[in-house]
Amino acid sequence: MFGFLLRNVFHGRKIITASSSYMLFNNEPSISRLSNALRFFETSAHCQSFTASYLIKKLGFSQESALKLSKHVLFKTPEKPDSVISFLEEKDDKAVKVLQRSPFIISYDLNSYVTPNFNILLENGVPKSNIINAFYLYPNTFLTNSDYFKEIVNKVKERGFNPLEFKFLLAVAVVTKNSKSNWESKFDVYKKWGLSEKQIWEAFLKYPCVMEASQDKIAKTMEFLINTMGIEPSAIANQGSVIGRSLEKLIVPRGLFVQDLISNGLAIKFTLSSLFDISEQLFVKRFVYRFEDKVPELLKLYKQKVDVAVGGKYKTQRIHRTFPWLF
Incomplete structure (x- = not known):
């Protein structure tokens, strides 16, 4: 609305034609709208300046980050953000870290969102320490409508998740992020690659991350691992x-590299977990340095696989070999 109004006042660097100008500036409603528009921009600029200053002084943001963020998170006075910080500090000493990670929380009414959801989890036997850690990791989850949040918590319990385990909260976070249609679409992707509905639910119970990845990520990961x-x-x-791991940074380079080791006649036993759930340092130690005496220049070969994986340069090809040593 305001952009339209101002475009009618100015055209490039020139003021619009005399007759139009006369009509605009001698028309009471137009003057009122222009005045309101200017006040709006002045107020917004003031709020943005105050917000940036607050983020720098209270939360330790850099000036560049604070100015960028203040375009999206605005407040006129310190009362509301101060109350948010006070609320978080009552729960744990990680308040500033939470807000640095998800600063938009500072503009929410926590009494309407977060507090009721905290209480729902406590009522369902979730340890307070787990709730605080989950809030630090998945703050968006706690900004869900409380009635819907309660429904999700009940569904997660019904699926067999233990409220005493942190995995319970991870499952709640994953379900919260997925709409019903999105959830069903992910199930369809897994089914396309040969999993039954029962297997998918069992996988979710063990590893909630299987439903956290996007449909595209699930499809590409399944394609690479299977084909x-x-x-x-x-x-x-x-x-x-493994579904939660980076395809280009981890799954593809390690997978291609291990294939080359096997092609060189090395009998390697591994699980998906032992291959993809370990640190880069441990992987290099177990699968590169360990076989260097048998296959020269393995580290160079591994780095080549990393380069091939970047940007999806690798080609997915169906092979007629399975890994009987997977257990």
């Missing part, structure tokens, strides 16, 4: 944590 590495769908379901 390129020859891994059975059931093995993926049993060790579903």
Whole structure:
């Protein structure tokens, strides 16, 4: 609305034609609208300046980050953000870290959103320490409508998740992020790659991350593991944590590299977890340095696989070999 009004006042660097100008500036409603528009911009500029200053002084943001963020998170006075910080500090000493991670929380009415959801979890036997850690990791989850949040918590319990385990909260966070249609679409992707509904639910119970990844990520990961590495769908379901790993940075380079080791006649036993759930340092130690005496220049070969994986340069090809040593 305001942009339209101002475009009618100015055209490039020139003021609009005399007759139009006369009509605009001698028309009471137009003057009123222009005045309101200018006041709006002045107020917004003031709020943005105050917000940026608050973020820098209270939360330790850099000036650049604070100015960028203040375009999206605005408040006129310190009362509301101060109350948010006070609320979080009552729960734990990680208040500033939470707000640095998700600063938009500072503009919410926590009494309407977060507090009721905290209480719902406590009533369902979730340890307070777990709730605080989950809030630090998944703050968006706690900004869900309380009635809907309660429904999700009940569904997660019904699926067999233990409220005493942190995985319970991870499952709540994952379900909260998915709409019904999105959830069903992800199920369809897994089914396309050979998993039954029962296997998918069992995988979710063990590894909630299997439903956190996007449909595209799930499809590409399943395609690589099944078509390129020859891994059975059931093995993926049993060790579903692999779905949460980066395809280009981790799954593809390690998968291609291990294939080359096997092609060189090395009998390697591994699980998906032992291959993809370990640190880069440990992977290099177990799979690169360990076999360097048998296959020269392995580190160079591994780095080549990393380069191939970047940007999806690798080609997915169906192979006729499975890995019987997967257990």
